Amino acid sequence: MSNRVLNIVGKPVKKVDGVELVTGRAKFAGDIRIPGTLHGYQRRAGIPAGRITHIDTAPAMEVRGVLFVLLAEDIPGPNIMGILPPFDQPLLAYDEVRYEGESVALVVARTKKAARAGAEAINVEIEPLEPILSPEDALKEGARKIHQGGNLTFERKLKKGDTVKGFEEADVIVENTYETSFQEHAYIEPETVLAVPGGDGRITVYASCQSPFHLRGHIAANLHVPAAKVKVVQAYTGGSFGGKDDVAAEIGILASVAAVKGGAPVMIAHDREESIIGSNLRHASKIHYRTGAKKDGTITAREVRITLDGGAYASESPFVTMKTIIHAAGPYHVPNATVECRAVYTNKTYAGAFRGFGVPQVTFASESQIDELAAKLGIDPLELRRKNALRAGLPNATGQVFEQSVGLVETIDRIREHKNRHTGAKRKQDDTGRWLYGAGVCCMMQGISNGAEGIDVVGASVQMGQDGSVLVGVGLTDMGQGSRTVFAQVAAEVLGVTMDRISVKQVDTDSVHDSGPTIASRATTVGGMAVFKAAGEVKRSLSKMASLMLKCGEEEVDIAENFVLHKKDKNVRIPLSEVATAAYWTGFPLMNLSFSRAPDADYDHDTHQGRIYIAYNFGTHFMSVRVDRYTGRVEVLDHVAAHDVGRVVNPLGVEGQVEGGSLIGYGLAHLEKVETRDGCIINPNFSDYAVPTVKDRLPTRTICVEDENPTGPYGAKGVGEPPVAGAAAAFANAVSDAAGVRFVRLPITREDIVKALG
């Protein structure tokens, strides 16, 4: 816990763009109007597997308003959209189609309606193939190869200690298999891009996206122009959660190629159905756990085998694979662990990044098993977790030891306090016999930073005007999570200015260093650090100037609330605007572009032993529920989420992240199920696919534990993803407790509950 005195970091501040967002003034990509804009609509395969034998675009050209059609051969570059090796995903399919939502053509017309009609009119002849619809079928000997290299997308293994010996030492062993379903991101704004050919030989793409630098690289490659000719601007983005990366690149490229060909701006704005069938989902999984422990509860070994259904293309499957094995042993000191994970191709919509990135799946499975172990040992589930909890100085499953910022035990203790104060935690049956009461806990951890996923760098610029106001630019996107507000707070804290003097730019690829994708809960930590550094450099100029003006040492200068002060005599103060103006005219730079780089991961690729993430967020969730035994309806009565966030930058922001993330976890655990028939999604809309709505809002209370993270600004670490896993696992344990039945498959739907209760 820190005792540094801070003025702005740690204070509850409203989102810097909150007013614009709630008043509708914020411009999303679809809100941008440029006269003469054309519209693109994709023609999709419509069947999960087959060989394209013929495409006749003539019928589309007869639709009034249709201008041209793009096929694979019209893409100047390599016609590839996969954002990572093995680059297996064509932008427009030309020989084989591998999932129903795969694009075959783009129709460009004067209106979206005409483009859509044109897309429907195209005659695409596909010779159907028997679709492969499960990892099991895909890995069967002799199975048809979905890709040339076979159907195994990626596999990795983690090996720590000696599992055989660990299980020999165990007094009890529990073992079970768990499953999770595909989940749709269901952001409120479907994917949208607008590509505008510039008058200067460059092209600007306004995109609802997560990783503008990804887009730039892909667009340039497929346009076959230097990356410097492409500018990607992130428009306001109505949610992404990992979803607007591959598909944003896909439509960003298509719109750009069309804009260059058409010599006019081109917009592609997905319908909800396209958004569901045509962009990546959360991996469905099947996970086998075996855990051994001594009578006193000490875990001696864990063995985990994970199979991820990755759908038709690799997307982020390799990295999700790695993330699951790193997290599968849970936030515990497990001396002996073996984890294997494989991602498999099937003829379904491809799976990729989704808030949590594999961790919710393994956390649900792992924490279910910990409850099973507690039951078998007769130990209180929370005490069993506390006994095994990672602490500073203990190695985690990858053998990495953190000497600080491992606040798990404190989160457990805060949850224990809460439980002890509330009776809702106890199971009881009501008088009518209708309601079953139960409660569950879970512990979790989530790696912060890119870690094993590669270099983690972020660029940030901080520019002070001569009036002392500050403009901050960061290469990471705010998709609703509030990172612009965090960046503003960090800059305000460093520079001693009030929040009203700070603006945070929307991201564009021209302005800052390529900062990679906005993923892995790294914005606050690595992005915040870049702002911290850049603001620090501007502060140096101000301190130098002020020391000349105040005739004192630079170290005696302080800045607070838009005034420069002499530390020893706070009555000696100059308005910051005067110091900034003087600094400018004296030649001290008032702008800096900094570069924050997280320490590289360093580990053995065969065993995943080594340093991987720069920090972990640790958390403990408690949830109590009552279950309607006749309808299966679940009411969440209480939900408390305690997370070690290192340092709270904005309490309102942390609450927002915990509440939002928990709701996604609740959807995963209870409501959401992408249903398919013969490989086609049959509920690609919000009537049939149930996402949590505002009516499902959980009664979440957030508890922040602050165990300072030395790699983050002011000790902060991210909290974007962790609550997803926490809420999903706590829900499963609470419902299992209420029902007296162990549920091993997510979502646990009403039907599942009714069925289980007989």
Next chain:
Amino acid sequence: MSNRVLNIVGKPVKKVDGVELVTGRAKFAGDIRIPGTLHGYQRRAGIPAGRITHIDTAPAMEVRGVLFVLLAEDIPGPNIMGILPPFDQPLLAYDEVRYEGESVALVVARTKKAARAGAEAINVEIEPLEPILSPEDALKEGARKIHQGGNLTFERKLKKGDTVKGFEEADVIVENTYETSFQEHAYIEPETVLAVPGGDGRITVYASCQSPFHLRGHIAANLHVPAAKVKVVQAYTGGSFGGKDDVAAEIGILASVAAVKGGAPVMIAHDREESIIGSNLRHASKIHYRTGAKKDGTITAREVRITLDGGAYASESPFVTMKTIIHAAGPYHVPNATVECRAVYTNKTYAGAFRGFGVPQVTFASESQIDELAAKLGIDPLELRRKNALRAGLPNATGQVFEQSVGLVETIDRIREHKNRHTGAKRKQDDTGRWLYGAGVCCMMQGISNGAEGIDVVGASVQMGQDGSVLVGVGLTDMGQGSRTVFAQVAAEVLGVTMDRISVKQVDTDSVHDSGPTIASRATTVGGMAVFKAAGEVKRSLSKMASLMLKCGEEEVDIAENFVLHKKDKNVRIPLSEVATAAYWTGFPLMNLSFSRAPDADYDHDTHQGRIYIAYNFGTHFMSVRVDRYTGRVEVLDHVAAHDVGRVVNPLGVEGQVEGGSLIGYGLAHLEKVETRDGCIINPNFSDYAVPTVKDRLPTRTICVEDENPTGPYGAKGVGEPPVAGAAAAFANAVSDAAGVRFVRLPITREDIVKALG
């Protein structure tokens, strides 16, 4: 002269935006179309002096389409637009009007036509005052004060050596008074801005402008918001020449205030008439010169008294005053010099920055006098100049000594060679008696960098993509002069990439350090240096990475034509894209924001003795003409301009600057005259105000002398302004030679010539 081997610097390259410009694809501010854009039109005073007694906007509101009217009281900030102290210029006049083009109100309407009709409809009652129309009248005892502080805007003095003694030492003394007229910038694109209120609480202003950071500061102040809330983007700009600074700020503020009030984009696009009467002109001047010399031609003393007519407001008058006194002694070793200059308020359109910034006026006068001195001494004019020419190691009029990059003598010698080869230089009379032949030379110098005008800093960013392409951003604007091309060449040279891999961003205030105004021929020198530094930092990352890949020292790495090479074995080469990609993934920064700062001026403000500019461009022009004795028509038969540019970056660019600048000088010397009656301009259009057209194109040949400037990139120094003075002075001397009459007033019109020839 340098013997460094360069690949791209020094080579003739086409303008990086040439294709866009000639094909009409380049977007000027007036080309930007946003649905719902409103239009503003200014109501002007219409009389040169008076007191506003009443403004009735009601009639304007009755014009169909008019939405609202802005008056002075509607400006949230200080309602000031003067870009420099004494900040004497109101944005919208409210008590007194001081020139006919002064704005009193802005009418905002759905169309420009309606806005204009509304502006005409406003009832502005002004009680006329007797206008003061000459500096002589303004400075008369008891004259009405145009401004509270009186009618003397600014005065300064340069004093070197002992002029009294200098004249005593002289064998001959020549003395004369010269005059120059107001000159209009006459850029092809009148002033235009578009202010767009953003969805993020900020406002973006697209402007045809010269100094976006000036605009930002003024807009923020007058909107009364932090500067960080304002983004100014320089749209393609169709010429500026110093003209789009004050007026761009004026309409930028007005459009912004209107956009915020109206909640919609607002465009203000000036008509040609508005452009002429409502924005600054080149100062009219009256200059008295007295020069003493020994019989052998050695100049012993010069005494100069300059009066500048600055019109109604100060604008850049203070700095033009300083520039004239620094340059008045000419590019000669003048041991004793006294120069006085005063700028005076009159009730005319204000004067301010214009390519050359006072130097053309004094150069014309000074070089006329040198010719008079040569005639009196019987010495060849060119030899007289060579005898007195500044050389490395000799102090100029401010006592500053340059040890290099003083290539004046070489420019004289190159002109002498040219003259000797061509007979056109000799005066002759044709058989018909109609044509009078003559020739003239002049020498000139022009300070490079802000010098006495204040801190000279430029920010530049260089960003390399993983594909090895390069995006360059600089805080200085390209208004047609080709600086984007120069910046691209410097970056390409440093980074070893080909020109097709480089893009140069349009300037916006968000992206780079406040780089001050784009003036004083400093873009290539100070701006180029910033690019040089930023590119150098990116190159360091590449060299580091390549040294790891090639297993050699960083100093052994070379980059050329998109390949990284081992210096000792050029067959060892890796595509730059691979090195850039590796550097990114290894964590070596591929973007840098650098800051170039010219050494500060350091001089005595009373005498102007000291270090002022970081370099001077020196030049010698030769012009031969024939004059039609009956019509006064002048044909320029030959024009050679030799300039010491330090190092040629782009020969085509230098030629363009010399040809364009010379044409402006020719206009000043022969065609252009802003004519007034009772204080109102009577020729505010291109039918009555004669600007040189393509038909007037001079037969200019450019000779580059390269005497490397240590403060510029690769030794370069600017050449934007110098040719104006050179061509104007050479023209005056050539025509005087042909006519056998000394003309002492610019322009020397056909009427003047006919009159002089009787």
